[in-house]
Amino acid sequence: MNDQPSGALRRTLNLARPDEVYNAIVDAHKGLDDAACRDFDARLILLLANHVGDEAVIREALREAAPK
Amino acid sequence: MSSYTYRHYPYRRPAELDGAGTRRPVVIVGAGIAGPTLALALAKRGVPSVLLDEDDTVSIGSRSICQAKHSLEVWDRLGVAAPMVEKGITWEQGELYLHDRPVFRFNLQPEPGHKFPAFVNLQQYYVEEYLVDRCLAEPAVDLRFRHKVVAVTPHADHVALSVETPDGTYGLEAQWLVACDGVRSPVRHALGLPFEGEVFHDQFLIADIRLKGDLPKERRFWFYPPFHPTNSVLLHRQADDVLRVDFQLGRDADAEAERQPEAIDRRLRMMFGPEARWEHEWSSVYTFTCRMMRRFVEGRVIFAGDSAHVVSPFGARGGNAAVADVDNLAWKLALVVAGEAGPALLDTYDSERRAAARENILNSTRSTDFITPKFPAARAFRDAALDLARDFPFARALINSGRLSVPTRQPDSPLDTPDGEADWGRAPGPGQAMLDAPVDGETGWLIDRLGPDFTLLTFGLDGVPPPLPARVTHVGLPLEGVARQRYEARAGTTYLLRPDRYVAARWRTFDAAAIGRAVARAAGKELS
Numbered sequence: 085m086n087d088q089p090s091g092a093l094r095r096t097l098n099l100a101r102p103d104e105v106y107n108a109i110v111d112a113h114k115g116l117d118d119a120a121c122r123d124f125d126a127r128l129i130l131l132l133a134n135h136v137g138d139e140a141v142i143r144e145a146l147r148e149a150a151p152k
Numbered sequence: 153m154s155s156y157t158y159r160h161y162p163y164r165r166p167a168e169l170d171g172a173g174t175r176r177p178v179v180i181v182g183a184g185i186a187g188p189t190l191a192l193a194l195a196k197r198g199v200p201s202v203l204l205d206e207d208d209t210v211s212i213g214s215r216s217i218c219q220a221k222h223s224l225e226v227w228d229r230l231g232v233a234a235p236m237v238e239k240g241i242t243w244e245q246g247e248l249y250l251h252d253r254p255v256f257r258f259n260l261q262p263e264p265g266h267k268f269p270a271f272v273n274l275q276q277y278y279v280e281e282y283l284v285d286r287c288l289a290e291p292a293v294d295l296r297f298r299h300k301v302v303a304v305t306p307h308a309d310h311v312a313l314s315v316e317t318p319d320g321t322y323g324l325e326a327q328w329l330v331a332c333d334g335v336r337s338p339v340r341h342a343l344g345l346p347f348e349g350e351v352f353h354d355q356f357l358i359a360d361i362r363l364k365g366d367l368p369k370e371r372r373f374w375f376y377p378p379f380h381p382t383n384s385v386l387l388h389r390q391a392d393d394v395l396r397v398d399f400q401l402g403r404d405a406d407a408e409a410e411r412q413p414e415a416i417d418r419r420l421r422m423m424f425g426p427e428a429r430w431e432h433e434w435s436s437v438y439t440f441t442c443r444m445m446r447r448f449v450e451g452r453v454i455f456a457g458d459s460a461h462v463v464s465p466f467g468a469r470g471g472n473a474a475v476a477d478v479d480n481l482a483w484k485l486a487l488v489v490a491g492e493a494g495p496a497l498l499d500t501y502d503s504e505r506r507a508a509a510r511e512n513i514l515n516s517t518r519s520t521d522f523i524t525p526k527f528p529a530a531r532a533f534r535d536a537a538l539d540l541a542r543d544f545p546f547a548r549a550l551i552n553s554g555r556l557s558v559p560t561r562q563p564d565s566p567l568d569t570p571d572g573e574a575d576w577g578r579a580p581g582p583g584q585a586m587l588d589a590p591v592d593g594e595t596g597w598l599i600d601r602l603g604p605d606f607t608l609l610t611f612g613l614d615g616v617p618p619p620l621p622a623r624v625t626h627v628g629l630p631l632e633g634v635a636r637q638r639y640e641a642r643a644g645t646t647y648l649l650r651p652d653r654y655v656a657a658r659w660r661t662f663d664a665a666a667i668g669r670a671v672a673r674a675a676g677k678e679l680s
Contacts, residue, residue, distance in 0.1 A: 122529065126536035134546045 093144040154433055155362060155392055156277050158209045161284065163298040166315075168322040175310055176202050177489045179326035181301050182333035184211065185276065186457030186474040188283035188295075190330060192230040193482035195292035196604070199489050202324065203293055204315060206300035210284065213434040214275035214360050216471035217390050220557040221261070222585065223475040224268040225599055225653065232282045233268070240274030241389050246371035248541075248553060252378050255541045256548045260556060265634045266588045267597040271556070273390050276471065304329070304342040304453070311452050328485060330454045332478070337459035345450060349443030350517065352464065354524040355401040356440075359416050360433035363395050363424065373553040375538055379422040384523055386466075386553070394433050397423065398465075400523065407437040440464045442513045442520075448477075449502040456481060461509035463516035466523060466554035473512050476559065477505050483605065483651035487675065497676030500567050508560035515555045522552035559585030562654065566679060569648075569657035569670040576658070579640040586653045589635035598635060599653070601627045606656070606671055607649040611641035613662060621671045624648075650674055 099105050113121050133142050167173060178194060180187045183205035191203045219236060227233040244261045247254050260270035287293040302321065303314035311329040315322055331339035340347060372387040374380070383400035390396060399419055401410060409415055416435055424430070444461035448454065457474030481501050487493040525531035540547035561583055568582035580587055586609075589598045601607075603625020608618075612631035620626055629635050631643055639647060648657040648670050657670035672678060 122532045123535060126529075126532040127540060130533070130536050130540060130547060130550065131544070134544075 091144075092138060092140040093148065154213075155394070155431075156275065158212075158277070159281070160208045161288075161295075161297045163208060163318060164296065165319050166296060166299070166317060166322055168315075168324060169317070169319055173322075173324065175325040175327060176200070177327045178202070178330065178485065179204065179311075179313065179324060179328075180330045180332055181339055182331065182457075182459070183280070183284065183287075183295065183297075184332060184334060184457070184474075185216065185279060185283070185471045186478050187330075187332035188280070188287050188293075189226065189230065189475055190332060190456065190478035190482055191287055191293040191295070192232075192283070192290060193226075193478060194486060195290050196230065197482065197486035198292070199486045200292040201294065202326075203287065203295045204299040204301060205295070205297050208297040210280035211276040213436065214277065214390060214394065214396065216276045216279075216468075217273050217388060217396060218468035218472070218556070219272045219274055219279065220468060220472040221266065221268045221270050222557075222559045223472045224272060225588070226475050226479045227283075228268070228599070230286065232286050235282050236274050236279060237268070237272055239278055239391050240272035241369055241391060242269045242272050243369050243371065243389070244270040246373065248548075248551060249372065249374040249377060250538050250541070251376050253542075255538070255551075256545075265590050267599055268588070271468070273388055273396075275390050275392075275394065278391060279471075301333075301338060301342075304339055306343070306451050306453060309452075326452075327489065328452055328454060330456060330481070330485075331459045332457050332474070333459050335458040335462045337455070339453065340445070340455065340459055343450065343453065345445060347443050347445055349441055349462075349513070351441045352439060352520055352524070353403050354439065354520075355403065355405045355407060355410075356438055357399040357401055357405075357410055357416070357419070358434070358436045358438065359397045359399070359420060360390070360435065361395055361397065361420065361430040362393050362433055363428065363430040364393060365428075367393065367395060375553075377423075380419065384553070385423070395430075401437070405437075411435060411437045440520075442517050444506070444509045444513060447502055448505055448509075449498050454481065454485075454498065454501070456505075460505070461513065463512050464520045466519040467512075467516055468554070468557045469512040469516055472557040473508065473560075476508065477501075479652045480505055484676070493676040494679065496679035499679070500565055500676065504562040504565050504567075507562050511560045512557075519552045519554045559654075567650070567656060567674045567676065568654075569666075569673055571658065572666075573660045575660070577640055579638065579658075580655050582655050582657060584655055586647070586649050586655055587638045589638050590633065591629060591635055594633075598627070598629075602649065602653065603627075605651050606674065608667065609639070609647040609649060610662060611636060611639065611645045612643035613646075618662065618664060618667075621668055623675070624667075624671055648674065 178201040180203045191201045194201050224233045245259050247257045287295045300316045302316045305312040311326050313324045315324050367389050374385045386398040388396040442463050448460045456477040463469045484497045525534050537547050537550040563583040591598050605623035608624050608626050610628050613628050644661045646659045646662050650656045656674040
């Protein structure tokens with residue numbers, strides 16, 4: 085709804101094992117071509133977006149992740 | 153080709169050709185869905201109208217087939233819903249398929265307790281036939297076939313028309329002209345008014361066929377079915393064992409080749425198998441646009457239905473929006489013609505129905521973008537939602553094969569009184585359509601109890617005869633049952649409903665002074 089920075093998106097570490105999670109994400113893409121990566125990421129984003137549930141958080145993440 | 157027998161309604165030589173006629177309060181151009189509905193609604197309010205149509209029969213082709221609950225409620229008050237329900241196919245459920253497997257089912261009206269179902273599928277020619285028959289039986293509707301408007305000249309206090317007939321051209325003056333003359337609106341063109349929006353390039357094929365057998369009474373939508381693996385297919389059942397099959401063909405299809413009966417038969421054989429036999433009813437290769445006019449009221453010319461706004465077919469938001477337009481317009485125009493309200497009341501038709509058109513266009517555009525993704529990432533997300541839908545219920549809500557027509561919201565209208573109390577939940581508030589419910593111990597329907605103009609709905613106030621302003625009908629309901637639930641009623645809860653069945657105001661206690669102010673406001677008495 086609102087495009088202003090809401091401060092809703094967490095900016096500090098929220099992962100107990102950051103290296104494990106980061107590498108799990110990267111490794112899951114290993115061997116996939118670009119089209120397969122895009123499909124995989126689309127499923128992953130929808131799953132995580134629904135889990136997050138908060139529209140303000142999702143919109144802020146979309147803004148922060150967008151190419152600058 | 154069609155099993156429907158088109159009647160040709162008689163042309164009659166107009167009196168104006170043999171001497172000047174009088175200025176008419178309302179002239180309506182176009183006897184499709186919107187025009188006759190408006191003429192009948194005005195007649196019910198004592199306003200006579202002239203209804204002009206350039207040909208002499210009903211819709212060629214089945215065209216707009218999904219008649220929504222809110223349209224049926226409007227037509228019911230005009231006496232034409234019963235034959236539509238009788239003739240049409242009642243449906244409320246749908247099923248969505250991915251490849252060769254069902255993914256999920258949906259029910260558009262999951263709870264009982266409404267006089268009308270979510271949808272009745274009925275070919276547009278039947279809808280128009282019933283409306284025309286009713287118009288021909290109504291003395292206050294002067295329906296003229298083969299009367300074509302060829303010139304429109306707006307003046308400060310009237311609109312002058314030139315109308316062409318087989319016997320020559322005559323002049324006709326109207327206090328108000330309502331253009332219900334479709335997406336190519338000759339009236340809009342005559343006035344040089346813009347019709348802006350988005351053009352979509354994907355092509356679709358409608359094949360309406362008569363197919364014997366056990367036909368589904370539900371909406372079915374396939375993404376990537378084995379019988380049409382690159383695109384989507386939509387299936388609807390209509391009256392007379394007619395099926396509507398709508399194939400997405402893509403941008404690059406050869407429309408001329410696709411519309412050949414042999415090409416259509418090839419697609420149908422893939423879908424229904426080599427044993428199936430059918431006859432062709434009607435077919436059409438189409439693309440579509442989403443457009444709307446900048447204003448729906450231009451001086452004394454009013455636009456309604458497709459002439460004012462047009463959407464893609466996904467969601468059944470064309471014909472049903474047209475009915476909602478004229479339901480919004482009829483009572484306002486009647487008050488203005490009667491001198492009980494100023495022309496400013498018609499500005500609220502413009503603002504409320506433009507808000508509705510924007511909502512319809514937004515929904516229609518989103519459905520279209522889902523069905524025909526415009527860029528590779530859009531397709532990836534679309535396919536991701538489809539992939540996830542079988543195992544993850546949340547993803548089913550993302551799948552958009554058409555958000556089917558429900559009454560639009562018309563927020564912040566100057567006719568409505570904002571809520572004073574804050575303790576309302578999901579009950580319909582100002583700017584939202586009222587909800588039907590069983591009443592009188594489940595023997596009747598709330599929509600049948602509404603007055604011809606405004607209705608004051610009270611809960612738990614039996615025995616208190618409230619003094620009410622003119623044009624307000626009181627419906628007192630006990631504090632029980634489905635109605636109490638749908639309106640979140642407590643003792644004293646009061647709703648003011650407009651003639652078009654939208655909520656104008658609501659209160660937790662009966663307050664005669666507040667009701668009087670809200671009625672005056674809803675009737676346009678506070679507009680400048």
